[in-house]
Amino acid sequence: MATAAAPRRFCRCACFCSENLYVARYGLHLRFRDERQLRRDYGPILRSRGCVSTEDFQQLLAELEQEVERRQRLGQESAARKTLIASSYSPARPNIYSTLQDAALAPEFLAAVQYSASQGANLKGLLQRLETVSEEKRIYRVPVFTAAFCQALLEELEHFEQSDMPKGRPNTMNNHGVLLHELGLDEPLVTPLRERFLRPLMGLLYPDCGGARLDSHRAFVVKYAPGQDRELGCHYDNAELTLNVALGKAFTGGALYFGGFFQAPPALTQPLEVEHMVGRGVLHRGGQLHGARALNTGERWNLVIWLRASAVRNRLCPMCCRKPDLVDDEGFGDGFTREDAPTVDVCALT
Numbered sequence: 001m002a003t004a005a006a007p008r009r010f011c012r013c014a015c016f017c018s019e020n021l022y023v024a025r026y027g028l029h030l031r032f033r034d035e036r037q038l039r040r041d042y043g044p045i046l047r048s049r050g051c052v053s054t055e056d057f058q059q060l061l062a063e064l065e066q067e068v069e070r071r072q073r074l075g076q077e078s079a080a081r082k083t084l085i086a087s088s089y090s091p092a093r094p095n096i097y098s099t100l101q102d103a104a105l106a107p108e109f110l111a112a113v114q115y116s117a118s119q120g121a122n123l124k125g126l127l128q129r130l131e132t133v134s135e136e137k138r139i140y141r142v143p144v145f146t147a148a149f150c151q152a153l154l155e156e157l158e159h160f161e162q163s164d165m166p167k168g169r170p171n172t173m174n175n176h177g178v179l180l181h182e183l184g185l186d187e188p189l190v191t192p193l194r195e196r197f198l199r200p201l202m203g204l205l206y207p208d209c210g211g212a213r214l215d216s217h218r219a220f221v222v223k224y225a226p227g228q229d230r231e232l233g234c235h236y237d238n239a240e241l242t243l244n245v246a247l248g249k250a251f252t253g254g255a256l257y258f259g260g261f262f263q264a265p266p267a268l269t270q271p272l273e274v275e276h277m278v279g280r281g282v283l284h285r286g287g288q289l290h291g292a293r294a295l296n297t298g299e300r301w302n303l304v305i306w307l308r309a310s311a312v313r314n315r316l317c318p319m320c321c322r323k324p325d326l327v328d329d330e331g332f333g334d335g336f337t338r339e340d341a342p343t344v345d346v347c348a349l350t
């Protein structure tokens with residue numbers, strides 16, 4: 001008798017609640033255990049960035065304690081929001097929730113994927129079908145969705161944003177946007193995109209980063225608008241690979257900028273500026289340091305998919321750079337697994 005495979009259990013690394021706590025006003029990612037450690041590790045740099053008085057320090061301490069508590073509750077709260085949205089939200093564009101069709105994808109993207117999946121495909125051949133933004137940094141760009149699909153997705157996201165449904169924050173740095181799994185868009189849209197399309201493509205582009213072994217993701221839409229988030233500080237993603245697609249609307253400013261690779265010795269080069277082009281996706285390694293310049297006018301909505309390969313991250317958590325200390329989590333967690341799947345070499349530092 002055939003037995004159904006048990007659903008995979010994903011985990012996060014315990015460091016999520018103690019490392020990389022972002023404090024926008026000082027432009028710092030902090031490790032936090034207690035007050036003594038905070039003063040010892042960051043006293044001078046905090047003072048140099050304006051955290052000077054006792055009140056400043058006490059306020060920072062309270063914020064960090066709150067952020068740790070928020071992170072501890074995150075998985076359960078997100079699952080609760082997802083359940084509520086599934087039972088009470090009515091979409092404006094129900095078609096978006098049907099299984100992803102080729103017709104939603106740009107012909108250039110389909111051609112690049114089809115080539116990648118063909119016998120004898122190689123990197124050189126694939127690069128003829130993509131725009132190389134930076135050979136050295138391995139950043140590429142390609143139209144991903146049709147204009148009609150971008151428009152429909154944007155309308156749906158805006159409808160959700162205006163609804164009275166509860167909303168999670170996309171990540172620890174962005175305050176506005178939508179988590180796609182909470183909206184129920186992982187199963188019909190993001191998982192098929194990863195499994196059927198991105199895996200063959202990323203497998204050829206980034207075999208050393210687990211491109212062919214992507215087995216989970218975290219997908220969200222970031223929104224920048226006057227009076228809301230306008231820019232994004234320099235960071236690296238909790239992902240092996242990232243796809244960032246500009247969905248619209250009309251905007252000026254907000255370009256991405258890219259520096260060196262995390263953990264690599266800092267290079268004194270000018271960051272590389274990459275303009276967003278509506279409908280197109282930028283592909284990069286999650287560890288490539290990057291941020292977004294301030295929006296000048298209009299509204300910018302981008303779909304960001306953090307792509308994860310447990311075979312890579314099970315060996316080294318990219319956030320604490322140690323062997324992950326696994327904690328069971330909801331859904332895809334942070335993409336770690338307990339099983340001893342065959343692993344691949346982590347990205348070579350460049």
Ligand SMILES: O=C(O)CCC(=O)C(=O)O
Pocket residue numbers: 171174222232237244256290291292302304
């Ligand atoms: O604002 C953007 O387009 C970049 C977003 C980003 O880097 C991220 O969310 O990880």
Ligand SMILES: [Fe+2]
Pocket residue numbers: 235236237290
């Ligand atoms: Fe990012």
